[in-house]
């Protein structure tokens with residue numbers, strides 16, 4: 001199986017927000033998870049301080065279309081592509097969109113891993129992101145029920 005994986009970073013656009021950042025993210029996750037489950041896309045969204053990092057993976061066309069929609073979204077800005085590559089397996093199978101806020105107390109280990117680089121997001125590489133997401137998503141799957149499991 002070939003899977004396309006795309007990673008980018010961006011900055012939440014606080015100016016355009018109608019609610020709190022938590023409310024905005026809850027709304028965003030509802031739509032994103034529904035769309036991703038429909039399109040066979042899996043992935044992860046990390047909020048690290050004032051930077052979003054996202055991994056999207058799935059069939060190439062679905063990943064490209066999803067990324068185009070995301071890139072047009074005014075809820076974030078300064079979007080920078082970190083990496084795009086093909087792989088033989090997904091990093092976060094079964095997760096339509098895993099989400100973690102690295103500031104959350106429950107995920108203190110993750111916070112301690114990423115906080116040193118959250119202040120310099122341009123230094124976060126594909127390898128940093130992939131290992132963080134795998135560590136974080138697996139840890140969350142162990143500790144909490146999966147809320148974003150794909151139905152199909």
Ligand SMILES: Cc1cc2nc3c(=O)[nH]c(=O)nc-3n(C[C@H](O)[C@H](O)[C@H](O)COP(=O)(O)O)c2cc1C
Pocket residue numbers: 028031032033035036043045052054056066069070071072073075076097
């Ligand atoms: C940081 C961020 C991440 C997002 N991630 C996804 C995603 O993984 N999948 C998705 O379909 N939409 C995602 N969105 C929302 C899209 O930009 C867009 O609003 C949505 O896909 C439109 O869906 P609709 O046509 O069903 O309303 C994201 C938006 C932001 C700001």
